[in-house]
Amino acid sequence: MTIEYTLPATMRVARLHEIGGSLKIDTLPVPKPGSGDVIVAIKACNVVPNLRNILTYWPQWHPEMPLPPLPGSFGLDAAGAIAAVGDNVRAFKPGQRVYVNPATGCGGCRFCRSGDILNCDSFTYRGYFGRGGPATLGIFAQYPFGGLSEYVVAPQSCLVTLPDSLPFEQAARFGYLGTGYAALRKGGLRPGDTVLINGIGGTLGVNTTMMALAMGATKILGTGRRREPLERVRALAPHRIEVHSVDESGVTVAEWARSLTEGYGVDVVVDCLPPNSPAESTRAAMRAMRTGGSTVLPGGMSEALTLDPFWGLGKNASLIGSRWFSAAEGQDMADMAGAGTLDLSPLEHRRFSLDAVNEAVATAAESGSGFTNVVVLPSAT
Structure with a gap:
């Protein structure tokens, strides 16, 4: 059934007025779509752990990468x-459920014109x-x-x-x-391959593990420090996932991985470490x-x-950088979730209203669990 919307004149928006300040709820006119645009009523928005750093420190850390004015x-x-x-929008209609990929190019360079x-x-x-x-x-x-x-x-x-089977909260992740999916594809992961996920217990590590399971990796090796998050990830598929705490053993990561791969080593390494990790x-x-x-670098490790x-x-060997993912790759994931090959049920949702957005930002930054999915619900109707 097609749902017809009547857009209100105004909407509520969480905006930052000064670096280091709190987000404030402003009332602004509802935007009008350009000829090739859509207006989406937002039901769930994920709050990434890094957002607090963006709002507080980003202009000092990366002045070459501007924030929204x-x-x-x-x-x-x-x-x-x-x-x-x-x-000029003909492939979409009001009422359709969508994820809005934030990735945007200039539209006119040789790469944008080739869809890249x-x-x-x-x-x-x-x-x-922006970059x-x-x-x-x-x-x-x-x-x-x-x-x-x-x-x-x-x-x-x-x-x-x-x-229809995919909740908005899961899609917002x-x-x-x-x-993780784009990194695994760039690394050439195929069904039957073995992948090592470095930093498997973090948010990116957990999600990359979910994608590796959906893509048919035979064996997933995961490294980290604390035993509790390692074992929690292993519990997703104990017959396919092995974990290794680098703080508990005198065995190197390479020695451990070769012992589980007939001495060969893994096909793909995905480095999911956060910025403060040592090279x-x-x-x-x-x-x-x-x-x-292949080793793929989608994480944030910033040391040389x-x-x-x-x-x-x-x-x-191949060393590959990987940033974000395309809308086509997003559609792959939605289709996998719809078919049941991508299981997102382990995610634990922490839901906040738009009025509680600053609490949501703090919760995401301090959660400490890769399974926690902090979402703001701007419009619950």
Whole structure:
């Protein structure tokens, strides 16, 4: 059944007025869609743990990567129902359930024209930050609202249609899931392969594990420090997942991985470590690769990574950076969830109203569990 929406004149939006301040709830006009845009009524928006850093420290850490101009609207991962469409939108209609991928390119460079917006120099996360290209501020001006709003305007090219069986709260976790999925695809993971997820107990590590299970990895090896989160991830599929605490054993990650792979090492390493991690932790995981293996870097480890080129030559190894994911990859995940091959039931949702958005930001930053899914529900109706 098609749902017809009558858009209100105004909406409530959580906006930052000054760096380091709290988000404030402002009342603003509901946006109008451009000819190729849609308006989405947001039902759930994930609050990523890094959002507190973005709101507090980002201009000091990365002045080359601009935030939305203040007062700015934030919210990275949003899911909801289409409320209105532009004149040239024909593939979507009001009432459809969608995830809104925040990834946006300039639209005109050679990469955007080939459908490869992830390699656009002006690649921008709507409602978060831009990578610093010349078109970033224009993208923020055209699409000024993040998911911590009752409504957003977004290009139709960024939409992922959702099956009725997928709750909005789970779809709002697609940012982390998609980052892991894109990394596994870039690493060439195939059914039957073995993958090592470095930092498996964190938010990105848990979601990458869920995707590796859905993609048919025969064996998933996970490293971390604390035993409790390691064992919790292992419980997702004890017959396919093995975990290793680097603080408890004198055995190196490489030795442990080879002992579980007939001496070869793993096919793919995905490094999911956070920014404050030492580079040696990444190097230790890389040494677990088999000859001809791949290491993919979707995480945030920011210390300089020093490598021996002769070692890389001898191992015939690949080192691959990976940022975000495409709308097409998002559609893959939605279809896998609809078919039941991607199981998102282990996620534990912490739900907040838009009025409690600052509490949600603090909760996400301090949760400490990769299974916790903090979501704001701007419009529960």
